[in-house]
Amino acid sequence: MNESTDLANLDRKILDLINQRQRLVAELLHRNGESHGLKEALVDAEAIVDREDAMLSSSAQQSILRHIVSACYQAARPEQVAFLGPVDSYSHLAGLAYFGDGMQLTPVSSIGAVFDAVERGDCQYGIVPIENSTDGRIVDTLGKLADGEVNITGELLLAIHHNLLSHSASDKITQVHSKPQALSQCRGWLAAHMPGVELVETASTAAAAEAASTTPGIAAVASLAAGTRYGLEVVQASIEDNRNNVTRFAVLGSGQPDATGDDKTTLLFEVEHRPGALADVMGIFRDCELNLTWIESFPQPGRPNEYFFIVEFPGHQLDPPVANMLTTLGQQTQRVAVLGSYPVGRKV
Numbered sequence: 001m002n003e004s005t006d007l008a009n010l011d012r013k014i015l016d017l018i019n020q021r022q023r024l025v026a027e028l029l030h031r032n033g034e035s036h037g038l039k040e041a042l043v044d045a046e047a048i049v050d051r052e053d054a055m056l057s058s059s060a061q062q063s064i065l066r067h068i069v070s071a072c073y074q075a076a077r078p079e080q081v082a083f084l085g086p087v088d089s090y091s092h093l094a095g096l097a098y099f100g101d102g103m104q105l106t107p108v109s110s111i112g113a114v115f116d117a118v119e120r121g122d123c124q125y126g127i128v129p130i131e132n133s134t135d136g137r138i139v140d141t142l143g144k145l146a147d148g149e150v151n152i153t154g155e156l157l158l159a160i161h162h163n164l165l166s167h168s169a170s171d172k173i174t175q176v177h178s179k180p181q182a183l184s185q186c187r188g189w190l191a192a193h194m195p196g197v198e199l200v201e202t203a204s205t206a207a208a209a210e211a212a213s214t215t216p217g218i219a220a221v222a223s224l225a226a227g228t229r230y231g232l233e234v235v236q237a238s239i240e241d242n243r244n245n246v247t248r249f250a251v252l253g254s255g256q257p258d259a260t261g262d263d264k265t266t267l268l269f270e271v272e273h274r275p276g277a278l279a280d281v282m283g284i285f286r287d288c289e290l291n292l293t294w295i296e297s298f299p300q301p302g303r304p305n306e307y308f309f310i311v312e313f314p315g316h317q318l319d320p321p322v323a324n325m326l327t328t329l330g331q332q333t334q335r336v337a338v339l340g341s342y343p344v345g346r347k348v
């Protein structure tokens with residue numbers, strides 16, 4: 001037997017095992033219904049990747065397992081994830097990294113449409129950017145989260161490296177297209193290297209790459225994957241102003257994930273319009289020893305000078321310190337809504 005036959009035999013065994021696994025998933029879903037969904041299965045799969053003896057890195061093992069887990073679920077019970085498209089947007093790349101490519105990822109045309117698809121039940125999950133390390137919060141996402149129709153069920157932190165992509169050489173570029181957040185993350189580089197070139201806002205970075213592919217003189221700020229898909233040249237790679245540029249994505253769904261021991265909670269609250277109201281709420285977090293990792297204020301539509309607040313802190317809403325804090329907060333604020341308690345996300 002030569003090495004290539006050995007390898008082919010191993011591959012057959014791997015496929016047999018995956019098929020065996022798929023049948024087991026189908027049986028479990030038939031018996032237990034919705035109680036153990038894809039999201040929980042992905043969390044379980046991550047937890048078993050801890051093999052010191054393995055030659056593959058733990059991130060490679062995780063990525064292989066994620067694809068197998070999602071392909072098995074997809075075959076047993078097809079589910080869809082809505083994302084801001086077209087394909088090869090950063091939201092698409094985040095969806096692939098989180099769910100694996102066995103899952104059906106469905107492009108829609110705006111962040112609002114991702115929420116709508118999950119609310120209507122057309123898609124079981126959605127993935128949306130929530131915060132960028134250079135540019136801050138993503139307003140469209142926070143506005144829709146405040147409606148409270150869907151939950152955050154997970155998160156993923158994606159390293160973002162932008163590229164200037166075009167059919168034209170840099171001295172022939174007359175317009176640079178991209179989503180406002182992406183243009184903003186590169187504003188220093190664009191001011192230094194493309195002075196006087198018109199900046200045009202698009203619905204997504206991948207939509208910008210599509211536009212650049214059809215019109216000479218247009219360049220896009222987008223992912224390398226989008227450049228390859230649309231046959232564009234890389235005029236300049238890594239043009240983000242901050243080398244550690246990271247966007248945090250929220251995974252939307254209708255369920256409430258169980259506690260895992262390494263969770264965080266995203267919370268929305270509204271306080272009375274009176275002196276010290278916000279300080280009183282901060283005192284509740286202090287007394288319950290909950291360390292805030294994010295705080296955002298957001299204007300109340302149609303109520304000048306009034307705001308709602310979104311905060312995040314470690315812990316699950318069913319953990320006793322968090323549950324106690326929620327009871328007190330409920331008594332002292334006008335509105336409290338847990339937007340999600342979910343496992344702390346990994347960075348890819």
Ligand SMILES: O=C(O)C(=O)C[C@]1(C(=O)O)C=C[C@@H](O)C=C1
Pocket residue numbers: 084088089090091092129132138160179181182203204205206247
């Ligand atoms: O336009 C895209 O490719 C997106 O997925 C959206 C988005 C965003 O709005 O933050 C996501 C990540 C990057 O920060 C830039 C753009």
